[in-house]
Amino acid sequence: MKSICADLVLQRLAPEAGAALNRQLYNCLREAILDGSLPPSSLLPASRDLAREIGMSRNTVLHAYAQLQAEGYGHSRVGSGTFVAETAPDNFLSAGRPVTAAAAASAPVRLSKRAQTLLANASAAPVQWGAFMPGVPDVTQFPHRHYSRILHRLWRAPAPELLTYSHGGGHPALRTAIAEHLRVARSVRCDADQILLTEGVHQAIDMTLRMLVDPRETVWVEEPGYWGFHKVLQMDAVRVRPLHVESDDEGPGAGWPRGGKPPRLIFVTPSHQYPLGSVMSLARRRELLDFARAAGSWIVEDDYDSEFRFAGRPIPAMQGLEPDSPVIYVGTFSKTLFPGLRVGYMVLPRALAQPFRTAHADLYREGHAITQAALAALIDQGHYAAHIRRMRVLYARRRALLAGLIGEHLGPEYLHPQASNAGLHLVLRLPDGSDDVAIARAAQARGVLTRPLSAYYQRGGAQRGLLLGYACVQEEHIEPAFKVLLRCLQSSSSRAA
Numbered sequence: 001m002k003s004i005c006a007d008l009v010l011q012r013l014a015p016e017a018g019a020a021l022n023r024q025l026y027n028c029l030r031e032a033i034l035d036g037s038l039p040p041s042s043l044l045p046a047s048r049d050l051a052r053e054i055g056m057s058r059n060t061v062l063h064a065y066a067q068l069q070a071e072g073y074g075h076s077r078v079g080s081g082t083f084v085a086e087t088a089p090d091n092f093l094s095a096g097r098p099v100t101a102a103a104a105a106s107a108p109v110r111l112s113k114r115a116q117t118l119l120a121n122a123s124a125a126p127v128q129w130g131a132f133m134p135g136v137p138d139v140t141q142f143p144h145r146h147y148s149r150i151l152h153r154l155w156r157a158p159a160p161e162l163l164t165y166s167h168g169g170g171h172p173a174l175r176t177a178i179a180e181h182l183r184v185a186r187s188v189r190c191d192a193d194q195i196l197l198t199e200g201v202h203q204a205i206d207m208t209l210r211m212l213v214d215p216r217e218t219v220w221v222e223e224p225g226y227w228g229f230h231k232v233l234q235m236d237a238v239r240v241r242p243l244h245v246e247s248d249d250e251g252p253g254a255g256w257p258r259g260g261k262p263p264r265l266i267f268v269t270p271s272h273q274y275p276l277g278s279v280m281s282l283a284r285r286r287e288l289l290d291f292a293r294a295a296g297s298w299i300v301e302d303d304y305d306s307e308f309r310f311a312g313r314p315i316p317a318m319q320g321l322e323p324d325s326p327v328i329y330v331g332t333f334s335k336t337l338f339p340g341l342r343v344g345y346m347v348l349p350r351a352l353a354q355p356f357r358t359a360h361a362d363l364y365r366e367g368h369a370i371t372q373a374a375l376a377a378l379i380d381q382g383h384y385a386a387h388i389r390r391m392r393v394l395y396a397r398r399r400a401l402l403a404g405l406i407g408e409h410l411g412p413e414y415l416h417p418q419a420s421n422a423g424l425h426l427v428l429r430l431p432d433g434s435d436d437v438a439i440a441r442a443a444q445a446r447g448v449l450t451r452p453l454s455a456y457y458q459r460g461g462a463q464r465g466l467l468l469g470y471a472c473v474q475e476e477h478i479e480p481a482f483k484v485l486l487r488c489l490q491s492s493s494s495r496a497a
């Protein structure tokens, strides 16, 4: 079998009229070193091997290697072979990759209109860890010893079906484990056949839109709502109508869009509204279910962090309120375990399960079966439930600490009135007219991450505030980070005065 270096030479070697073979080979390798294809310190193949692989004599290769060394592009170590130099000679460096990269970066590219809209308001934060990054669990607490022991066992003799594309909605053991967990922990009515494993909620939303909504059809989305939904909705070119969630006191249905065609989908976070944190009342849930049945709409219930409720009775999922409810339930391991895992799940109404499973395999080429098998074992052995129990205690403590600091230094009215005692973040309410975007920016410049509440609104009338994630902040860091934030708030209000 050929080495990668031989593949590179065979692809790039262009016969130069009149040039000796060793010179041609030398030029080819030198170019590859300069453009970074052969990285600094990498080992070149043994001369005998390369000669055989590229059909040249060993002497030709030895000559080329000697020339590279003479000019400082390589060096040899006795008994180890020939290596690319750590730094190529200065006079050649400027002629290589940087110029090409700069030229490529400035070349105009034509992006689709959808892509331009997406990029104009790119929302994913480059830094995802530290005080007070919202929505991130304490990944340092993940039971990695149990997980790596399970993975190690699976990797000792992995069955072929763990390493090929999967089909049928994901690994059966994980679908069964999730169905059992959801029936007990969230009162979801389901069996394993209704579960489809995804790469997280984003993929579940994308999939649902592609399967159930055509471009320019209407969907309802909570206002304010999760920015990630809007990104996917923009890409799929659907019409969005706001479902206002701030009018809870005005009785069921008060914030619903009026008139127009019924929506194909209604996106909600009933157990813990994102980002405000309210709980949708039972009356409102029933009314929404009745409406969806009558209108032929599907409700998409995003139950992203409901495992973390620190006071009162657990709130069962809307999906399980009625048999055969018109609800597509989506969940994720991003909050209970860690976001980089990229494993989520959908619970599909029976009529949708088979079409979604088939489409999912065709669209995304499912995989990660070995990860899914490991997760199933983690759940079956009780580590998942134990981890959630431990994290509940930890996050409740961190939330209480942060809420206490807000009450003490700013006053209880700064805690958002709709927030329930749950989740991984709380909302620090700011006076109307505050520039929450500027405050978040100033805090970020001082190393404290937050998200401005107004950014979660698509229309006017945005409330001002800051989303503060407490789950990923160790207790001893909460107060110092909060004091930094306080200074940003104080300097913003003294500028406004």
Ligand SMILES: Cc1ncc(COP(=O)(O)O)c(C=O)c1O
Binding pocket: 135, 199, 200, 201, 202, 203, 226, 228, 269, 274, 302, 304, 331, 332, 333, 334, 339, 343, 344
């Ligand atoms: C409301 C809500 N839904 C879904 C997600 C993302 O889930 P996933 O990581 O599974 O795509 C988030 C992430 O912060 C979220 O806040």
